[in-house]
Amino acid sequence: MTIPDPSPDPIENKMGDGGQASVENSLRSLTPKGIDLDQLVYRAGFQDGFRHGQATPINSSSAHSVEVQSRSRRLSGGSAVVGGVVGALAASLIMLMSTHNSRDDTGGIRIADPWVSADGETSILPAVDSPSTAESQTKPVAVRSLVVTDPVDQTLPLGGVLGTRSLYRSPVEAQLRSVSVYGEERSAEPPPPANVSLPLRRALLLEVERSS
Amino acid sequence: MQPDGNSAAKFEYSALVRSLGPGLTLLARQWCDAPEDVVQEAFLKLFHQTPFPENPRAWLFKVVRRDALNASRAQSRRKKREQISRGERVNWFCDSIEESLDGELVTRALKSQPGPIREILVLRLWNELSFDEIAELAGISPRTASRRYQSGLQAIRSQLNIKLEEFTRG
Numbered sequence: 608m609t610i611p612d613p614s615p616d617p618i619e620n621k622m623g624d625g626g627q628a629s630v631e632n633s634l635r636s637l638t639p640k641g642i643d644l645d646q647l648v649y650r651a652g653f654q655d656g657f658r659h660g661q662a663t664p665i666n667s668s669s670a671h672s673v674e675v676q677s678r679s680r681r682l683s684g685g686s687a688v689v690g691g692v693v694g695a696l697a698a699s700l701i702m703l704m705s706t707h708n709s710r711d712d713t714g715g716i717r718i719a720d721p722w723v724s725a726d727g728e729t730s731i732l733p734a735v736d737s738p739s740t741a742e743s744q745t746k747p748v749a750v751r752s753l754v755v756t757d758p759v760d761q762t763l764p765l766g767g768v769l770g771t772r773s774l775y776r777s778p779v780e781a782q783l784r785s786v787s788v789y790g791e792e793r794s795a796e797p798p799p800p801a802n803v804s805l806p807l808r809r810a811l812l813l814e815v816e817r818s819s
Numbered sequence: 820m821q822p823d824g825n826s827a828a829k830f831e832y833s834a835l836v837r838s839l840g841p842g843l844t845l846l847a848r849q850w851c852d853a854p855e856d857v858v859q860e861a862f863l864k865l866f867h868q869t870p871f872p873e874n875p876r877a878w879l880f881k882v883v884r885r886d887a888l889n890a891s892r893a894q895s896r897r898k899k900r901e902q903i904s905r906g907e908r909v910n911w912f913c914d915s916i917e918e919s920l921d922g923e924l925v926t927r928a929l930k931s932q933p934g935p936i937r938e939i940l941v942l943r944l945w946n947e948l949s950f951d952e953i954a955e956l957a958g959i960s961p962r963t964a965s966r967r968y969q970s971g972l973q974a975i976r977s978q979l980n981i982k983l984e985e986f987t988r989g
Contacts, residue, residue: 627969630976633920634944637912641841642855642862650859651866807832807866814833 644815651811835875836862841913842946843883848911849929849937851890858883880946880956884938920979928978936971943968 840858847854861882865875872878911929912922929937938957942948950968954961 627972630972631944634925634975637920637922637925637945638915639841639845639911639945640913641844642836642858644836644840646855647836647859647862651863810832811836814836 644811648808648811648815651808832866835865835879839876839879839946842941843879845911845945846880846938846941847883847887847890849934849941850884850887852894853890854887857886857890861886877952877956880942880948880952884956924979925975928975931978932971932974936967936974939964939967940971940975 840862843858843861844854847857851857861879864882865872865879868878908923909926909930910922911926914922929940932940935957939953942953942956943950948956950961950964953959953964953968957964959967
């Protein structure tokens with residue numbers, strides 16, 4: 608749209624053409640502060656590429672990240688199931704071992720207690736002065752499979768079958784939780800992500816990556 | 820330009836955000852205390868528009884101005900009093916050692932102007948709108964827009980109390 612400006616107002620002559628142009632140029636040289644692109648991306652529902660059920664993650668330009676995110680997504684559901692089964696088996700094994708170790712000399716069964724010191728006395732706390740080697744033989748070790756599933760999997764492993772969505776919150780997202788909208792107090796939950804098309808999200812992400 | 824378009828559309832989206840974002844933010848800042856929110860909302864609304872506006876630039880200016888005015892009405896008087904009494908240093912512009920003008924000084928000079936004049940200055944100087952476009956947006960005649968712009972520019976210049984030579988770079 609190229610609409611010619613109206614004829615100069617008489618008041619313009621007071622400043623002189625050259626003076627006005629210089630003032631205008633100097634003022635135009637100042638760059639106004641803009642919006643936070645990261646925040647715009649976040650508000651566009653960009654923070655979780657799978658949240659809205661799109662087929663591919665948002666940063667599909669990187670093949671590696673695609674693979675990692677896809678793997679993470681697969682593991683978030685499958686690892687919970689596997690972890691649950693392994694955990695149940697491990698718990699049964701621990702119970703059996705504790706029962707076996709807690710048999711006294713008479714062959715009677717004593718109530719199993721994970722904190723059995725080397726001298727056979729039970730306590731609710733681990734013995735401080737007991738040798739670590741002996742302690743390690745009697746103290747049950749936490750089953751690692753319940754805690755760690757995969758280094759790239761950022762989901763909570765004990766979320767169960769229902770906890771398939773990533774519960775990981777990036778620092779950027781955490782920081783955005785304190786941002787106000789229209790100057791009012793912000794609610795505890797982040798704003799609902801807008802339903803923005805995937806090409807737009809990709810374009811916005813590229814823009815953010817370029818600016819950073 | 821459609822939201823689900825090809826790579827050219829993606830480029831236009833990015834270009835829109837990058838080129839219009841700062842100016843729109845400054846425009847919204849003339850009316851409300853949360854200009855970033857207003858501008859972001861406007862961009863999100865634009866992305867949702869179906870059909871997509873033929874002139875997204877004009878559409879954005881209209882929406883940002885309207886939403887900023889609405890936001891300003893929603894602001895409580897108490898909050899305004901607090902901000903005025905604080906007297907904090909405000910800079911609406913990015914810090915840069917290359918600029919010949921101090922952003923805080925210009926901000927103060929702009930804030931001293933009445934809202935309608937300030938708005939026209941912002942639209943003309945930092946958003947490069949023609950007087951016809953400003954007139955249509957603000958609901959005034961092009962001549963009134965031009966007159967307000969000239970008077971505002973002169974007032975800012977005198978308020979800054981800087982000679983013409985000092986404005987020019989180098």
